[in-house]
Amino acid sequence: MxxxxxxxxxxxxxxxxxxxxxxxxxxxxxxxxxxxxxxxxxxxxxxxxxxxxxxxxxxxxxxxxxxxxxxxxxxxxxxxxxxxxxxxxxxxxxxxxxxxxxxxxxxxxxxxxxxxxxxxxxxxxxxxxxxxxxxxxxxSCNTTGLSRLLAPLEAEYGVEKARVTLIRRGGDPAQSGRGPINDILPNPVHLPSHHGPDVNTIFPDLDIDTLGLKVPATLMHTHSVNVTLESTPDADAVAELLEGESRIFLIPEGSDIDGAGALKEFAMDRGRPRGDIWENCIWRESVSMEGSDLYLFQAIHQESDxxxxxxxxxxxxxxxxxxxxxxxxxxxxxxxxx
Amino acid sequence: MxxxxxxxxxxxxxxxxxxxxxxxxxxxxxxxxxxxxxxxxxxxxxxxxxxxxxxxxxxxxxxxxxxxxxxxxxxxxxxxxxxxxxxxxxxxxxxxxxxxxxxxxxxxxxxxxxxxxxxxxxxxxxxxxxxxxxxxxxxSCNTTGLSRLLAPLEAEYGVEKARVTLIRRGGDPAQSGRGPINDILPNPVHLPSHHGPDVNTIFPDLDIDTLGLKVPATLMHTHSVNVTLESTPDADAVAELLEGESRIFLIPEGSDIDGAGALKEFAMDRGRPRGDIWENCIWRESVSMEGSDLYLFQAIHQESDxxxxxxxxxxxxxxxxxxxxxxxxxxxxxxxxx
Missing domain, CATH: 3.40.50.720 (NAD(P)-binding Rossmann-like Domain)
Structure with missing residues (x-):
């Protein structure tokens, strides 16, 4: 049954x-x-x-x-x-x-x-x-997005330390009472933020520090990600690994998707219910390695991931x-x- | 003369x-x-x-x-x-x-x-x-802000590596033609951004990677800063060092200054011409150490620093x-x- x-x-x-x-x-x-x-x-x-x-x-x-x-x-x-x-x-x-x-x-x-x-x-x-x-x-949406990203990185390369700045949407599109308007708010001001320990509820041994801010946007969160890996793959290898994850969408270069607005447009054009984006959206062009330091940007749809x-x-x-x-x-x- | x-x-x-x-x-x-x-x-x-x-x-x-x-x-x-x-x-x-x-x-x-x-x-x-x-x-304003911060850290503790996410205002208050509106744009998408090499025009040997984004705000830039130091001072010592810098303003805890709007209000109340803020504004509460990793938030007034x-x-x-x-x-x- x-x-x-x-x-x-x-x-x-x-x-x-x-x-x-x-x-x-x-x-x-x-x-x-x-x-x-x-x-x-x-x-x-x-x-x-x-x-x-x-x-x-x-x-x-x-x-x-x-x-x-x-x-x-x-x-x-x-x-x-x-x-x-x-x-x-x-x-x-x-x-x-x-x-x-x-x-x-x-x-x-x-x-x-x-x-x-x-x-x-x-x-x-x-x-x-x-x-x-x-x-x-x-x-949460943010911890879900980080977990999906860190799981394959940890399995494939080992994670020495992750440092992530979460540029958070101030509220959902229909939450008309929320802010900020025209401001960038460290939130929480105290560092590191609680988001790192929340990732540790999924990966207890992972070394991660996070910083959070709120900005006047409603569509998606954006993560500025640094992961110091335990090995030194090239950026193409990392991109290929992430491409193989079913809940990660690698935004192709040249697609003219420059932010959350374009991502939502992309999703709605493809008939997604409510324009939902269930996947982590990682800009392929942003995926880069400096020594053992991986950098990338990902957008997270807080309402649906x-x-x-x-x-x-x-x-x-x-x-x-x-x-x-x-x-x-x-x-x-x-x-x-x- | x-x-x-x-x-x-x-x-x-x-x-x-x-x-x-x-x-x-x-x-x-x-x-x-x-x-x-x-x-x-x-x-x-x-x-x-x-x-x-x-x-x-x-x-x-x-x-x-x-x-x-x-x-x-x-x-x-x-x-x-x-x-x-x-x-x-x-x-x-x-x-x-x-x-x-x-x-x-x-x-x-x-x-x-x-x-x-x-x-x-x-x-x-x-x-x-x-x-x-x-x-x-x-x-530039951002490189000026980073240089003022990194100079004393390098001199006092040594900088192993700096990693900074720059959450940039989309335009100045009077630049009505600029965006974004309601979006968070990785900008530039390619990583690391050019801001790090610009800091190297002042400190040629400093190891720094930067990431930049643009958001719908006009008042100030905000930097999410990580500096891995070559020693492990406690957060109070770092705060004291920064407090001693004449062009750094350490925002006191309990001052109800939560973002750029409050900082500008603070400056205008004190009679600053055009509400200018020439100093780096670092939230004291954000200054924290995790091992040899320093974290903090600073706001930078792009029009005047x-x-x-x-x-x-x-x-x-x-x-x-x-x-x-x-x-x-x-x-x-x-x-x-x-």
Whole structure:
């Protein structure tokens, strides 16, 4: 029988994960839970996704808005084999007892603390750690992007030390209340930033220091990457290695893709849902070696790169497939790879 | 007799250098040259700076605009002991023969090629190299900022390797035609960027790799800095060293200065002309050591940090003072230091 999947939280990540789940031959979407009857609740209804109230005393609001409910989040979790918690940061932790009450394995997003769960998760980095686990955290968009990059580098060349500056988008396109406007903010100011330790939840022994800033852009994050390798391959060899990774897109030279705007245009032109870019986007021209120092730029689509990872994590916790099989199936069904 | 200084080009840099020259007890501003009778030409006139036409066949335009001219740029250069060329990138090179014809020492800005001149210049880095030189390039805002930071680190601890990501403002506040809007552009995409070799025009033996990006901000550049030192001081010692540099401002913790906007507010509140910030602005909280790796963030005001450097370069080429004396005099008269 197919895995019955519930999605609790139908916002930026939840709505994408729900769509991806419906594309899986070995999964069924039981339903999605939402706190408010807004335009996204209407979207779930129009897609035929059973909609559950995430907060019991708000059921009236949905009725008033004319949106039909299938029940409450408690009933949703009860009906599921796995729940994907895609609630805002911190709410996942509050929901944990609900999942425990039903003895239902749960996936959380990267905004939750690493110590909330049995293991953090990246499909390319540590799929096996999540097999059979009850509580798993799919790491953030940035950590996902770094893990996908560092896994093959570590395996092929060894990583002596990684130093990464994360030039972060200030907010998502629809987050109209966020900033900065016309500024460049060291954020966090304290160094090294928490992003490095977050990568260590996937690769505990990797030596990595990170620095973060926020800028007035909404489309994607950009990473300025330095990795001191334990050997000295040439840049072409590194590019070839990265080219072979299914969730890395090497932006060809001469493609006139100069930034996130062009990347999104590229993705939308190719019919990607919501213009999503599930892959790390690495500028081929930027890939360079100075001695044992690798340098490159990569762009990360904060709204969608964790979507295939959530699908894989469902298979990991249910033991439905191993890493290679799951990644291949997710990629094929979702459409990962340009 | 005081040094007679001409400023050719009265735009972003030129108008600031002209003002700074008038504050020097050992200099006199002969006049400024301008190509067009715009609002900045009117400013020069209102300040009583003799105005010269940079292009002979445009004299009529100034007359039509009712702006009085003192002559042409050729006459300006003839009357000067030193000329500061503050024309747009590339125009300085075209002007070189004019300065040679008059046998007048000339300073150029960082947009010109390093091989145009006898030496590139940063007061803290290599003042002595410019003493008596005929053609000197005052390095760019970013290279100036990096030179001021690296000089004391190299002298005190030794620099094994520097790696810097430059998150660059897309354009100055008045450059309404520039971008990006809502994007983060690797720029240049090719790595390492040309900024590292530019630092090598000041410190030929320093090992430095740089990466550059452009973002939708206009106020200041921001540098994400890593310097692997040859020793392992603690962060407090490094902060104390930097605190002792007259053209570095260590932003105190708890000052609520989170970015360039707050820095400019801080400068304007303190009566700085045009809100200029001549100093490197380093967040004290960001200064940190991981083993022998120093990390920090610094903001660089692209419109003004080279102004005191131009004043010092005038003294260097005329042999009017040594580095220490010149820097102290410039700082005091201009008002460097918060």
């Amino acid at each position: 197919n895995v019955q999947v519930a999605v609790n939280g139908y916002g930026t990540i939840g709505k994408r994960v729900a769509d991806a789940v419906t594309l899986q031959p070995d999964m069924e979407l039981v339903g999605v839970a939402k706190t408010r009857p807004n335009h996204e609740a209407e979207l779930a209804e129009s897609k035929g996704y059973p909609l559950y109230a995430a907060i019991e005393d708000r059921i009236d609001l949905f009725e008033e808005a004319g949106i039909e409910l299938a029940g409450t989040v408690d009933e949703l979790v009860a009906a599921a084999d796995v729940v994907v918690d895609a609630c805002p940061s911190g709410i996942g932790a509050e929901n944990k007892s609900l999942y425990e009450d039903h003895d239902t394995p749960a996936l959380y997003q990267g905004g939750e603390d690493a110590d909330l769960v049995d293991t953090s998760f990246n499909a390319r980095g540590n799929f096996a750690d999540a097999v059979g686990a009850d509580h798993v955290r799919v790491v 964790v979507v295939p990872e959530n699908v894989d994590a469902i298979r990991a916790v249910t033991g439905a497939a191993d890493a290679e099989e799951s990644i291949a199936r997710t990629n094929e069904t979702v459409g990962v790879g340009f | 005081n040094v007679q200084v001409a400023v050719n080009g009265y735009g972003t840099i030129g108008k600031r250098v002209a003002d700074a020259v008038t504050l020097q007890p050992d200099m006199e501003l002969v006049g400024v040259a301008k190509t067009r009778p715009n609002h900045e030409a009117e400013l020069a006139e209102s300040k009583g700076y003799p105005l010269y036409a940079a292009i002979e066949d445009r004299i009529d335009l100034f007359e039509e605009a009712g702006i009085e001219l003192a002559g042409t740029v050729d006459e300006l250069v003839a009357a000067a002991d030193v000329v500061v060329d503050a024309c747009p990138s590339g125009i300085g090179a075209e002007n070189k023969s004019l300065y040679e014809d008059h046998d007048t020492p000339a300073l150029y800005q960082g947009g010109e090629d390093a091989d145009l001149v006898d030496t590139s210049f940063n007061a803290r880095g290599n003042f002595a190299d410019a003493v008596g030189a005929d053609h000197v390039r005052v390095v 080279v102004v005191p450097e131009n004043v010092d370069a005038i003294r260097a080429v005329t042999g009017a003072a040594d580095a220490e004396e010149s820097i102290a005099r410039t700082n005091e008269t201009v008002g460097v230091g918060f």
